[in-house]
Amino acid sequence: MKLKTLKLINFRNYNEGFFEFSDNLNIIFGDNGTGKTTLLEAIHFLSLTKSFRTNNDINIVKKKQDYFQIFGSFLNSKDKKIFVNLNYSKNEGKRIFINKVDLKRKTDIVGRLPVVIFSPGSQKITDGGPQVRRNFIDRILSQINSDYFQALIEYKKRIYQRNLILNKYRVQRQNKYDDYINTIDEMLVGFGAVIQKGRFEFIEKFNNLFCNIYKKLVHYDESVSLQIMPNIQADSNDFEQKFKDKLQSRFENDLILGRTGAGPHRDNILLLFGNNDIRIVGSLGEHKMLLIALKIAEGIFIEQNLKEPVIFLLDDLFALLDVTHYVNIINEIGKHKQTIITTTDLDVIKNKGFDLDKFNVKTYKLPTGVS
Ligand SMILES: Nc1ncnc2c1ncn2[C@@H]1O[C@H](COP(=O)(O)OP(=O)(O)OP(=O)(O)O)[C@@H](O)[C@H]1O
Ligand SMILES: [Mg+2]
The missing domain is CATH 3.40.50.300 (P-loop containing nucleotide triphosphate hydrolases)
Structure with missing residues (x-):
């Protein structure tokens, strides 16, 4: 384009x-x-x-x-x-x-x-919290996979809705896991499954490209990769059940906090430099080169998928x-x-x-x- x-x-x-x-x-x-x-x-x-x-x-x-x-x-x-x-x-x-x-x-x-945007704020992808890396992945997947994008939109809406209800129930001192919450959770697990699957498939394909670009840029044989530490640890067969169980078992905790503590919106995503978290070991220059490699890989990845x-x-x-x-x-x-x-x-x-x-x-x- x-x-x-x-x-x-x-x-x-x-x-x-x-x-x-x-x-x-x-x-x-x-x-x-x-x-x-x-x-x-x-x-x-x-x-x-x-x-x-x-x-x-x-x-x-x-x-x-x-x-x-x-x-x-x-x-x-x-x-x-x-x-x-x-x-x-x-x-x-x-x-x-x-x-x-x-x-x-x-x-x-x-x-x-x-498009791929590279701005002074982009460095947060390597040195910021997991949310920035989740957004990085979500942004790429949203451009190349409309099912993922729609699932993500719906998932975020349900989380927002669930959190509103949690806060309302807390004020009303209603602490029963009822049919209303159950209906929202049924939807959440469905959309969550699409998100979890999409992210794992993405990382598997993306890492190769990312690592090759990094090595080409720095002429240095250190492997780099993105790694997901999923909040719901399950494979695609039992993801929905495990997610549902966790939502149910954490319900009282969620009520106290007023927000939903389980699900892919809590996935941790690490950027590994060798075998270490870049945020712990990376020098300033290494952070910059990793960001460049990530951004170039983002562009090439989107291009390959969208043709x-x-x-x-x-x-x-x-x-x-x-x-x-x-x-x-x-x-x-x-x-x-x-x-x-x-x-x-x-x-x-x-x-x-x-x-x-x-x-x-x-x-x-x-x-x-x-x-
Ligand atoms: N809603 C708005 N209405 C009018 N002006 C705005 C609005 N939002 C931002 N601005 C102004 O628009 C101007 C351009 O902002 P922009 O961030 O694009 O500048 P820039 O050329 O990138 O500057 P810099 O070199 O400092 O990064 C600024 O003066 C900013 O304060
Ligand atoms: Mg500017």
């Missing part, structure tokens, strides 16, 4: 913005606060119907306005044009049109415009990487994939011996003090 043009209306600092992209490397540069991250955020929003910076869409609407709009035109690998329009209004929420057809389920767009090239969005990588790492990653992806990079200073890139001419690069300067 290639992004050809993008138009933004009332999207954060943009009143109206229009961009044309090259099929290869694009560099967006400008001072702090000119809207570089916002531009990548808008592309991410079209692809996944959500931001990578906020969970609350209202934050994105330009101040004093009631709605925002994103228009993107894409060209897929079969040379088919795809026009996508996403509208959000404070009163009516989101609506998405593909080639002018209103999508019944907004989530149906996920997986059609695959459609991904768009790489690299936000302010100088804030995260030193020049050697930076050049490594751009060499790896910038020549072959559509890549959109943001930076405050184009000269820094040039001065560090980075030969932009080799890349058929398109640069775009965002104006300061205009919106």
